[in-house]
Amino acid sequence: MFGSGRVTDRILAAAWLLMVATGVCAEESKVADETVRSLASSLLARPDDPRPMLNLAQALLQGLRASRDAGEAARAEALIQRxxxxxxxxxxxWALKAWDEMNRHRFREALVSVRQAHGLGVPSAMTLGLESDALVELGRYEDALAVTQKLLDAFPGLPAYSRAAHLxxxxGDIEGAVGLxxxxxxxxPPGSEAHAWAFVQLAELHLNGGQFERAENALARAETLFPGRPDYPALRARxxxxxxxxxxxxxxxxxxLDxxxxxxDAVMAWRLARSVGDHEAMRRLALLLDGMARLDEAGDKLFRRAFAEYYALQGHRYGEAERLAREECLRRPDIYGHALLAFVLRQAGKHREADRHGQTALRLGTADRRLERWARPPRAARTPTVAAKRSIADDDGIAPFNPEEAP
Known part of the structure; x- marks a missing residue:
């Protein structure tokens, strides 16, 4: 993506906008596989029957964990509403509505929807998992622990173990998370996407624990089991x-990014380009990011954390960064929301308020590179614990777990 010339830069930014707006992604990311086509045919035969609608919607939502196809997301939402x-x-x-709302970062609405599903039917592994995820995103960790324990007791399996591991x-218990x-x-199921996804999460845990070789091995296993997920290159970059x-x-x-x-990924690349002094890459990435930001604001606002960090790091857009970070913390008041707000406020010189949000972010003792970088003042390094083997680079960052991608 780093061709020469301003015309190329504009074309690349416009291409991203068109791809997301229309749902046009790389061919391998299309969700319209044989299963989806078969379910769509069943719906054509019974167009007013909710069951084939929901079957197709669930298949589309499952595919979105790997494809990130905006067109398929809109299709799933329309089927659920119908x-x-x-x-x-x-x-x-109602359960699938909650799943779709989680994907769109409407976490309070998702919690209402999944509890409506529980009121109308027997809780399932899917609904309990969704409830746990929504509570985590809202920063209600004690409630999430209680729901996850119900999930473990009633439906021991990958969805339960993965959420328990995340909690x-x-x-702060990486060893316990790895064990789960x-x-x-x-x-x-051997060779399934769920199998690969578990290895991706294992790689993230090893990375946060400073076990880089183990992280590489887990990622390699995931790539072998389920090739082509768009998050693999970025995880290896981290x-x-x-x-x-x-x-x-x-x-x-x-x-x-190609x-x-x-x-x-673009914000991380911009930050790395700055750290190695690649000003041309910074310029081109800034153009791409500005186009992405305009589209995100016009849509579901899924990437406000990335853009708030980017604006704060630029050094002259603190007002935009603070607005995004405050709105995101209201919508998604988990420890990462408070950590990002602390980071942005500190960049803007508002240290007293930044310290309050930083303390909230660190209250669970989470060992996460990005959380530490955002929540703590630059010279307030934690006494070495599990992080002792990590790089001391100031710009290190690990993306937090994304529960809506979980099986």
């Missing part, structure tokens, strides 16, 4: 950055 119009007391329709991680994910690998290999990390992010230009 099903609810036809059957407003269908518990499965262990959030509470290893248990999940024993019950995941490993390289944590090892202090910033040029290699930037090269990997260029590969990731395949799927995610705002999170």
């Amino acid at each position: 099903a609810l119009t036809l059957a407003p007391r269908d518990s499965r329709a 262990r991680f959030l509470h 994910l290893n248990e999940s690998l024993a019950v995941a 490993v390289r950055e944590a090892q202090g290999k910033r040029e290699e990390a930037l090269a990997l992010l260029r590969e990731a 395949q799927y230009p995610s705002p999170d």
